[in-house]
Amino acid sequence: MSQPDLGTKRVCVSCGARFYDLNRAPAICPKCGTEQPALVPRLRRNSDSLSPRSGECCPHQENR
Numbered sequence: 226m227s228q229p230d231l232g233t234k235r236v237c238v239s240c241g242a243r244f245y246d247l248n249r250a251p252a253i254c255p256k257c258g259t260e261q262p263a264l265v266p267r268l269r270r271n272s273d274s275l276s277p278r279s280g281e282c283c284p285h286q287e288n289r
C-alpha cells in the first residue's frame with residue numbers, strides 16, 4: 226500500500242489551502258470550511274485530433 230485513499234487533491238477556492246477531499250462531495254476545506262465547487266474537467270483543446278486532415282472523409286476537395 227503506497228498511499229491511503231485520500232481522494233482528490235484540491236485547492237480551496239476561498240483560502241487557497243491544499244487538501245484532499247477524502248472522496249467527499251462536496252469537498253469541504255478543513256481550514257475555512259468552504260464547500261468546494263464540483264470539479265470541472267479541463268476543456269480539451271480544439272478538436273484537432275478529431276478531424277482527419279488526410280481528407281479521406283471529404284472526396285470533394287475545395288479550394289479556399
Ligand SMILES: [Zn+2]
Nearest residue numbers: 237240254257
Ligand atoms: Zn479554505
